Amino acid sequence: MNKRVQALALVGVAALALSGCASKSSGSSGGTSSSAAPATSTAASTPTSSNGGSGVATAALKACMVLDTGGVDDRSFNQSSWAGMQAAHASNPNIQISYVPSNSQNDYAPNLAAEQAKGCDTIIAVGGLMADAVKAAAAKNPQQTYAEIDNASQGPNIYGLQYNTAQGAFLAGYLAAGMTKTGKVATYGGIPIPPVTIYMDGFWEGVQYYNKQNNKQVQVLGWNETQQKAGTFVNGGNPFNDLNKGKQITAAFQGQGADIVFPVAGGTGLGSAAAAKASGGKLSVIWVDTDGCVSAQQYCSVFLTSVTKGLTTSVTAYVKALASGAKLGGGNYIGTLQNGGTGLAPYHDYASKVPAALTAQLAQVKADIISGKITITSPSQPK
Numbered sequence: 238m239n240k241r242v243q244a245l246a247l248v249g250v251a252a253l254a255l256s257g258c259a260s261k262s263s264g265s266s267g268g269t270s271s272s273a274a275p276a277t278s279t280a281a282s283t284p285t286s287s288n289g290g291s292g293v294a295t296a297a298l299k300a301c302m303v304l305d306t307g308g309v310d311d312r313s314f315n316q317s318s319w320a321g322m323q324a325a326h327a328s329n330p331n332i333q334i335s336y337v338p339s340n341s342q343n344d345y346a347p348n349l350a351a352e353q354a355k356g357c358d359t360i361i362a363v364g365g366l367m368a369d370a371v372k373a374a375a376a377k378n379p380q381q382t383y384a385e386i387d388n389a390s391q392g393p394n395i396y397g398l399q400y401n402t403a404q405g406a407f408l409a410g411y412l413a414a415g416m417t418k419t420g421k422v423a424t425y426g427g428i429p430i431p432p433v434t435i436y437m438d439g440f441w442e443g444v445q446y447y448n449k450q451n452n453k454q455v456q457v458l459g460w461n462e463t464q465q466k467a468g469t470f471v472n473g474g475n476p477f478n479d480l481n482k483g484k485q486i487t488a489a490f491q492g493q494g495a496d497i498v499f500p501v502a503g504g505t506g507l508g509s510a511a512a513a514k515a516s517g518g519k520l521s522v523i524w525v526d527t528d529g530c531v532s533a534q535q536y537c538s539v540f541l542t543s544v545t546k547g548l549t550t551s552v553t554a555y556v557k558a559l560a561s562g563a564k565l566g567g568g569n570y571i572g573t574l575q576n577g578g579t580g581l582a583p584y585h586d587y588a589s590k591v592p593a594a595l596t597a598q599l600a601q602v603k604a605d606i607i608s609g610k611i612t613i614t615s616p617s618q619p620k
Contacts, residue, residue, distance in 0.1 A: 297331045297332075297333070297560075298331065298332045298333065298358050298359070298556065298559055298560040299333045299355075299356065299357050299358045299359075300322060300325065300332055300333065300334050300335075300357065300358065300359050300361065300556045300559070301334075301335050301336070301337075301352040301355065301357035301359070301360050301361070302318065302319060302322055302334070302335070302336040302337075302360075302361045302362075302363060303336070303337055303339065303345065303348045303349055303352060303360065303361070303362050303363065303367065304318070304319070304336055304337065304338045304339055304363050305339055305363045305364035305366060305367070305477070306339050306340060306341060306342070306475055306477060306478065307475070307477040307478040307503045307504050308338060308478065308504070309336060309338065311477065311478060311503050311504040312503075312504060312507065312527065312529075312532040312533045313477070313503040313504060313506070313525065313526045313527060313532070314363060314364065314386070314387075314503065314526050314546070314548060315363055315503075316527070316532060317526055317527050317532075317546070317548035317549050318361070318363045318386055318548050318549070318552050319336055320548075320549045320552075321548060321549040321550065321551065321552025321553040321555075321556070322334040322336070322361075322552060322553075322556060324549060324550075324553040325552070325553045325556035325557050325560070328553075328557065329557065329560055331560065332556060332557075332560050334556075335355075337351065337352065342366060345362075345366070345367045345370035346370045346373070346374070349362065349367075349370055349371065349374040350374065353374065353378050353381050357381075358382060358559065359382040359383065359384060359555075359556070359559055360374075360381065360382070360383050360384075361383075361384045361385070361386065361552065361555070361556075362383065362384070362385045362386065363386050363387075364386060364387055364388075364432070365385075365386075365387040365388040365430055365431065365432045366430065367385060367388075368385065368388045368391065371383055371385050371388070371391065371395060372391040372392065372395070375391070375392045375394050375395050376392065378394075379393075379394055380394070381394060382394055382396075382559070382565070382566075383395045383396070384396040384397075384398055384555055385397055385398065386398045386548065386552070387399065387400070387431075387432040388432075389569050389619060389620075390567040390568055390569050392567055393566045393567040394566060394567070395567060396555065396565050396566070396567065396568055396569070396570070397568070397569040397570070397619075398548075398551050398552070398555065398569075398570050398572075399569055399570065399571045399572070399619035400546045400547060400548075400551075400571065400572035400573075400578050400579050400619070401435070401571055401572065401573050401574075401578070401579060401613075401618050401619055402435050402436050402439065402544060402546055402572075402579045403435045403436070403438050403439030403442070403613050403615040403617065403618050404439060404573060404574045404579050404580075404606050404613060405439065405544040405545060405546075405574065405579035405580050405581060406435070406436045406437070406438070406439025406440045406443065406499075406544050406579075407439040407440070407442050407443040407446070407602070407606060407611075407613055408443060408544075408574075408580070408581050408599055408602060408603060408606075409439070409440055409443060409499060409523050409542065409544045409581060410422075410439065410440040410441060410442060410443020410444040410445075410446075410447070410457075410499075411443040411444070411446060411447045411598070411599060411602055412443075412523075412541065412542060412581070412591070412595065412599060413440070413443075413444065413455075413497045413499065413523060413541070414443065414444040414447035414448065414451075414453065414455040415447060415451075415592075415595040415598070416497060416521070416541060416590075416591065416595070417455055417495075417496055417497050418496055419494045419495065419496045420453075420454065420455050420456060420494075421455070421456045421457075421458060421493065421494040421495045421496065422444060422455060422456070422457055422458070422495055422496070422497040422498070422499070423457065423458035423459045423469075423490040423493075423495040423497070423498045423499070424436075424437050424440050424441070424457065424458075424459045424460050424468075424469075424498070424499040424500070424501065425437075425459045425460070425468065425469040425470060425471070425486050425490075425498075425499075425500055425501070425502065426460075426468065426469070426470045426471070426500075426501045426502055427470065427471050427472075427476035427477045427501065427502035427503060427505060428470055428471070428472055428476050429465070429466040429468070429470055431617035432617075433470075433501050433502075434465065434466075434468075434615075434617045435615055435617035435618060436499070436501040436525060436544060437459075437460045437462075437468065437499075437501055438460075438462045438613075438614075438615030438616075438617060439544075439613060439615060440457070440460070440499050440523075441457050441460050441461060441462045442462060442613055442614065442615065443602075444457050446602070446611070450598075458490055458493055458495050459486075459490065462614070462615065465616070469486060471483070471486070471502050471505055476502060476505065477502055477503030477504055477505055478503060478504040478505060479502075479504075479505045479508070480504065480505060480507050480508035480511065481508060482505060482508065483500060483502065483505040483506055483507065483508020483509045483511075483512070484508040484509070484511060484512045485508075486500075486508075486509070487500070487508065487509040487512040487513070487520070488512055491512070491516065491519070491520055495520075496519060496520055496521065497520070497521045497522070497523065497541060498513070498520065498521075498522050498523070499522070499523040499525070499544075500522065500524075500525065501525050503526075506522070506524065506525065507533060507536070509522050510522050510524075510529070510533060510536035510539055510540070511536070513536070513539035514536060514538065514539050516539075520539070521539055521540070521541045521587075522536070522539050522540055522541065523540070523541050523542055523543065523544065524540050524542075524543035524544070524582075525543065525544050525546075526543075526544075526545065526546045526548065527543060527545065527546075527548075527582075528543045528545060528582035528583070529543045529582070530543070530582070530583075530585045530586075537585055537586055538586050540585065540586070540587075541584065541587050542581050542582050542583070542584055542585075542587070543581070543582035544579065544580075544581060544582075545579060545580055545581070545582050546572065546578070546579055547572045547577060547578040547579065550577075551570060551572060551578065555570070569619070571619050573607075574603055574606055574607050575607045580603075581599075
């Protein structure tokens, strides 16, 4: 790990130590945003840079974001990433921010090219599906600075923002196994790619560990880590924004006896939440990426918890580091349980329903993951 990587890793650790929840936000589709950060977001601490900068973010910076499909208000990764940009702008008005939406994967390359033509100081691509497009754009424009969420650096002018969400999902699986009344829990994904299957792997492993520790036989429907890509996925159409498909998949799981569902499919998961709300208390959901009780408040009553990804705070830290003068080239930041880059959100409406003994077990499991006593084996983990 070179000095630049170490510097931003430290920036990320400091930033992720602070809370930053994404709320529903609006943005421009190409113009500079002058809106303040969401009321629920907390700006990251002022980072220091690896080039001897003062760490005082005063320089003008034009930060641009290319969103994945699903829209800026997807209650998930797009919204959380954009909230990080808004928080950076709120902390330093000299940071100009804008985003462009992607309606399909065909928009990735044109959007990246359009942002480069606008003279953006950095272009942040949201989602691992843009990996090929970002790599090609970066090779064509070696003087342009890029960052990509959910993918490792692929060149000297691309910074990777990654998150080992298998760790947070492991805790969610353990919790679900301890809370199920039917002995069956379920998970499904948008499409079979590492940023999705890493959550499903962690969830599956957490259930297996609970069974081993407590001599139980809780079943996981929809996924088995040992059979990669053979699980339940939305696929087709818009896999991260298909509420009807989310409802259908969840109804099928419930018909098979599952009473807790973990959707890893962005806005599609709102269909699962709607199905749970209509179940009369028979079904619960574990949300993904954001604290669901903040980003999708109308469904808080059915959210057992959420597996969070530190998108907002890590994006804020990255942008502020550049504004403070840091020269960030290739390298990677990885969010973990230890640095707050992933974890479980509060139980909210379920706080009184989770047994104290289970909460204590989860605290120990978390400590054991951080110490390395528990080894997570998901092949999708960032390295």
